[in-house]
Amino acid sequence: MNLLDVRGLTVEFRGDEGHQNVVRDVSFTVPESKCVALVGESGSGKTVISRAVMGILPTKAKITAGQILFRDNRPNGEIIDIAKQDPAGSSMRAIRGEQIAMIFQEPMVSLSPLHTIGDQISEAARLHRDVGSKEAFELTKDMLRLVHFPEPERAIRAYPFELSGGLRQRALIAMALICRPSLLIADEPTTALDVTIQAEILKLIKEVQAELNMTLLMITHDFGVVTNMADEVVVVYNGEIMEKGSVEDLFLHPQHPYLKALLNAVPSLSMDPEDRLVPIRPIKPRTHPIDLPTHSNGKTQAFRGTPLIELEGVCKSFAFKNQRGRKKRGMTAALDNVALTVRRVECLGLVGESGSGKTTASLAMLRAFPLTRGKITYTTKDGPRDIRDFSEAELFQYRKRAQIIFQDPFSSLNPRRTLNEILQEPLIIHSMGDSVSQAARIRELIDLVGLSPRYLRRYPHSFSGGQRQRIGIARALALYPEFLICDEPTSALDVSVQAQILNLLKDLKDELGLTYVFVSHNLAVVDYISDRVAVMCKGKVVEVGPTRQVIDNPLHPYTRALLKAVPEPSLEHKLDFNALEGAGSSDPAQWPSPFRIQYSIIPFLIEMETDHWVCAPGMEAMRDAESWGGGHI
Known part of the structure; x- marks a missing residue:
């Protein structure tokens, strides 16, 4: 049974330069309790499709054709055409957040810098679950525990800038899940995260999806994420669907040239050293x-492989300061006896x-800051020199090189x-x-x-x-x-x-x-x-x-x-x-x-x-x- 059925969706953007259809006749389904991945390059229309489903398109965008059929899971629920709903109406507000939730791409931009994590997550519970502030904060702590947030009691008082990228992403996931929606839209949830944190976030989403019997629509350009998360894949290019099917069919038997080109552009640890990536639009440097x-x-x-820059016992420590930026609270070692040679x-x-x-x-x-200890040697035409000893004129010349x-x-x-x-x-x-x-x-x-x-x-x-x-x-x-x-x-x-x-x-x-x-x-x-x-x-x-x-x-x-x-x-x-x-x-x-x-x-x-x-x-x-x-x- 399908939870979401998008039929012939067309989205038009209206601006000073005229009208442009950025999404054209898009049709796909999202089966219940499954994960469907929307894949494509930036500008292909993936995020516009997801925002149309959420009813949060920008003011200059308008759905001109098609249906977005969502099966409401509330008692006496019915199939609702989101495309016909007023985005600011009470019916759509009841669906958004409670029935359909979204994890946005950039957590630092999506989270308010003026409010604590606890205030922002509990707000969704107060709006959609008819609970008071005290109960909302208890639900927030439970949800932070569910997403493996360390020390939830302290975390609810933290501001976004005090958290790492991985923890900010977990806070967004907790905010999206606090009302236990039936459909979760994840828009590039792991872009620019470390591989270990990315793996933790993917594992977390899988665990929560299984525990809450949730349906997932994932938007990504990372095929590594697709193979580990998706049951079905929809490939989008220039606002149109190029190919769709099960993840096994699309990876083992790709049919459309665009999908084949995307797969050839992905670096892999299994590549041979002589293999070369094949971008869709190659660039050949034209040197003269x-x-x-x-x-x-x-x-x-002739000197290939000889040392150019050498780091010997390099240490760099930075001081923690109090909130007013005056007194030092301690030191942290950013570099600890680093020894490296760049050939x-x-x-x-x-x-x-x-x-x-x-x-x-x-x-x-680059001598962007003074070292705490150690030396960095740069091999000049006159022999090795410690860049700490460069005069102002020598440093100016070094910055050219x-x-x-x-x-x-x-x-x-x-x-x-x-x-x-x-x-x-x-x-x-x-x-x-x-x-x-x-x-x-x-x-x-x-x-x-x-x-x-x-x-x-x-x-x-x-x-x-x-x-x-x-x-x-x-x-x-x-x-x-x-x-x-x-x-x-x-x-x-x-x-x-x-x-x-x-x-x-x-x-x-x-x-x-x-x-x-x-x-x-x-x-x-x-x-x-x-x-x-x-x-x-x-x-x-x-x-x-x-x-x-x-x-x-x-x-x-x-x-x-x-x-x-x-x-x-x-x-x-x-x-x-x-x-x-x-x-x-x-x-x-x-x-x-x-x-x-x-x-x-x-x-x-x-x-x-x-x-x-x-x-x-x-x-x-x-x-x-x-x-x-x-x-x-």
Whole structure:
């Protein structure tokens, strides 16, 4: 029996530029107690469909055709056509929240920063379950326990900014479930979350769905999530359904070219090293002799694999302050005796959960802040230099050679500057050429990343996410750097756009002789682009080695836990949710011997295989520094 039946749905957006049908003649069903996944790229119409079901379309949108038939499960319930309901009417308000609930994509935006978690979750209970404030808070605590929220009694008094991304997502789930709806719509519920937290959220949704006999409509572009959660799949492109059927049929026997193209764009841990992602809209960097910097020559290739940047015993601590920002309440170690080597013309992947120190370590390489202890050596033409000793002029020159691609391109691009001004700014700051040569360089850069010169007068808001990320790459390349830090550059992108960016970075690395540090929590992405990988946890490097060697033979329990939590886009390698229970402890004191780290012990690395290092302080035979070679990696 179907709980939701969408028939011929058409949604029109009306604006200054005319009318546009963003959803056209969409039909699908959601069977009771099953999970249906809506899959497609950004802009395909997935979220518009879900908002039409919830009756929360924006004011400029209107349902012009079709039916949204929902079977009301209340006593004397009947089949209701949501498309004909007044979105602000009492009938629709009674359905929304009580019968149909939604988990939104970005919890920090969806939660009010001015109200506690308890107030926001209990509000739904007071509105729909006819209970008082005291009973509503008791229901809130019960629901927080159901979603495995630590210390619910304290959590109800917490504000969203005090919670991690995973806990904010759990709070949204609790808010959606407090009225025990029959249909739950989950709009990208795990986008940009760590793999371990993502696995926890997926397991939680599955458990709650089974316990409450709930029906699930999941919106996602992650095929790993689809294979682990969905019973049926609906593939949407440009507002129309391309293909639909059971998850087994669509993955084992895809028929539509668009679905086949999406599947070919998904990175997987089972890919061979020589395999290449196939994006739907490929980008081929068009390099010319003038694009090639001075370090991309035979001499650089001759030094391929030699150290470019070395971190030795790097420590960085940050102070906690009171609410007024005055007195220190304590210190937290973001980096704890980190030792790493970044080699020329290689890509070193940094992986780990949020708060593991990945971004802090990469920013330390740019001397973005002073270190607490340790040194970072950069190999110049005159030999190795500690970047802490750079004068102001030397640091200015170093910043030309070392650049960064930020995680969120929209936040890192000035909304008041055009593309031309954004790319010209670093050239002006570093006095590189006159206006004529700068204009020529700008055109080379946009050609390099596959953009058109006609975009030069556009502002960032008029570009797609993938285009904005390419602008970030072009800006980072403007000064002919030799070293790029890529900080989660594909974390929130569609699989097809992600494939574009990853292939572009690989091609630029080979053609321009670049060196990368690629920060990510997606091990499949790191496996595809990186030559070596370093796994970090609580500011410590716990394992380093050639990427394929670490993926195929992980030695540290934390690395094994990360790999177990990766949702593979394959029906043959589904997540074992039971095996995830307690497997990924991020507390070094809880790791089994010989990997357990006591906080009074300085961590060090031992070479277990050729160029494959692991942090295992309990190996008594390796404690002598002479037996493990000093820990340089």
